[in-house]
Amino acid sequence: MDLLEYQVKEWFDQMGIPVLPSQRIDHPTDLKRLNINYPLVLKSQVHADDRVKAGGVRIVETTIDAIATAQNIFNLPILGEFPEVLLAESKYDAQKEFYLAIVLDTALCRPVLLGCKEANIDWESPGEKMQYVVVEQEFSSFYARRLTLKMGLQGALMQSVSDIVEKMYELFIQKDLDLVEINPLAVNGSGQVMVLNGKVRVNERAINRHPEIAEMAAKMIGRHKNSKVNGIFDDWDGAEIQGEIGILANGTGSVLTTLDAVFNAGGKPGMSLNLRHSFLTDTKPTTFCDRLEKGLKILAADNTIKVILINFLGTIPDVTQMSEVIANFIQIDPQELTSYLSNGSKPKTNKLPKLVIRLAGVDFDDARKYLATLADENEQPIVVENLDEAVKLAVDLAKLQKIEKSKLEDKKQKTKGRK
Incomplete structure (x- = not known):
């Protein structure tokens, strides 16, 4: 079960993973009561990938522009799915973008840490650019540092990314997940790291061990009675x-x-x-x-x-x-x-x-x-x-x-x- 982006970022925020100021939008008029400053990004909350090309991610400068744009996005199907929620999020000026993920490798029966100094890639695509570390024993910060070293990171940036990987792994174990992905993890001119987009896939066999996730799943199925x-x-x-x-x-x-x-x-x-x-x-x-x-x-x-x-x-x-x-x-x-x-x-x-x-x-x-x-x-x-x-x-x-x-x-x- 894949979560929507706004749900993912709520979990990230709870774990201390840096996310931008954002607000859930259930109706275009909600934009009149924003608690974040312009310019901002409006994002369609659907499960389909590649929302940008489909027109589901738009930058807006004013309230009037935001309301009109939100109305359009609400009425925009992406791979047949209409959004019931939008995410309004502060705009971030990124100088660099990285890819991070933790995935359950069913062949190895072990979690695997993934990292790349390029964003917008598929974790399943093999390639020399993707670095990985298999968590073979009890997890420690050693595994996170090892991944960042293999990615070629140094100094304060290596420490910041390593801390995020550790928190991703904590979430991965705590919620019984199959995948935790940050794509991209952005770095601005001052070296501050920020999650711009994320993905979480819950292991369906473990849903009943987590009442809050079971409730989310029931609502998701209830909204999509196709x-x-x-x-x-x-x-x-x-x-x-x-x-x-x-x-x-x-x-x-x-x-x-x-x-x-x-x-x-x-x-x-x-x-x-x-x-x-x-x-x-x-x-x-x-x-x-x-x-x-x-x-x-x-x-x-x-x-x-x-x-x-x-x-x-x-x-x-x-x-x-x-x-x-x-x-x-x-x-x-x-x-x-x-x-x-x-x-x-x-x-x-x-x-x-x-x-x-x-x-x-x-x-x-x-x-x-x-x-x-x-x-x-x-x-x-x-x-x-x-x-x-x-x-x-x-x-x-x-x-x-x-x-x-x-x-x-x-x-x-x-x-x-x-x-």
């Missing part, structure tokens, strides 16, 4: 796609791999859910099996879903309970799924989607045997160990369902014609 399934995606990550094969998997990688496999096999992947983690708006603790049960019902309630493809790889919590959840699901009455429909209507079908289950890993040996015993006269559910086989079966079943539906509709039309 998806019709926003109301039911309240427990985990998901992707809304209009297709016939719903997907449940235990990890982002598994979800994306399954999506690609279904598409490459000629199928149409539908709504896909990652059961591994709670979604960022979740305020109550849930177990993996809780999410599995709800995920199955959500997909079954979607009339476009003909087949549910489960792909579990490696290991999951409580394998025995997982089997029981699936066993209970295949026995439920479809009419019980009303509460899982986004519009609250009744399901238009009297049967559940076909179920194909791929379980890979020694932990699933007993589960595979048990689930295989649940198969009915139509050999449902289908339990396999190979993903390609599971995907082919799911795609074939979806096509068969489509043919059967077409035949049924033709039969109804002929019957209606006779009458």
Whole structure:
């Protein structure tokens, strides 16, 4: 979850990281009651990058100019997002600009300090100009000084930047962040350092450990209800796609791999859910099996879903309970799924989607045997160990369902014609 700039700078200010005098603007008329002096910079508060090129960052000299400019920015979409808030900030005369960041390297499983004597670059872009230091042990000021030395800084400037890096790291740990970025860190003619723009990315898995962040996340989701399934995606990550094969998997990688496999096999992947983690708006603790049960019902309630493809790889919590959840699901009455429909209507079908289950890993040996015993006269559910086989079966079943539906509709039309 990425914070908006004004939220980032509130956190920076609390940590003692130098930021410019600024004021949140909720309406253009707020500019009549400014507590900062002109000239100032008005900034659109959206998540999109490159606001300057899009016209979302403007310098203004007077109140009249500021109100007119603010009105324009409020009505300016940047990559489809309209700002609900602007940031009014003092103008700063920078002589030099640097780049600083702390990022969680998931490959190393360690925080990495990044620094460059040039600004407006991407931390993911490799290059000789970007300096880095891996925090291999308990953090100390040594790591911050080492980064500034590698950047070629000296004297008072080295000390100032080093102090900022230490405070960035404190914020990084305190708030469970994936990224803290200052781009740029400006230096004026007298050597004073100042943050002109910043970015913070919160680790979504840690949001519920911080009530104030959970509240921010809930408000953010509430303001951006662009998806019709926003109301039911309240427990985990998901992707809304209009297709016939719903997907449940235990990890982002598994979800994306399954999506690609279904598409490459000629199928149409539908709504896909990652059961591994709670979604960022979740305020109550849930177990993996809780999410599995709800995920199955959500997909079954979607009339476009003909087949549910489960792909579990490696290991999951409580394998025995997982089997029981699936066993209970295949026995439920479809009419019980009303509460899982986004519009609250009744399901238009009297049967559940076909179920194909791929379980890979020694932990699933007993589960595979048990689930295989649940198969009915139509050999449902289908339990396999190979993903390609599971995907082919799911795609074939979806096509068969489509043919059967077409035949049924033709039969109804002929019957209606006779009458």
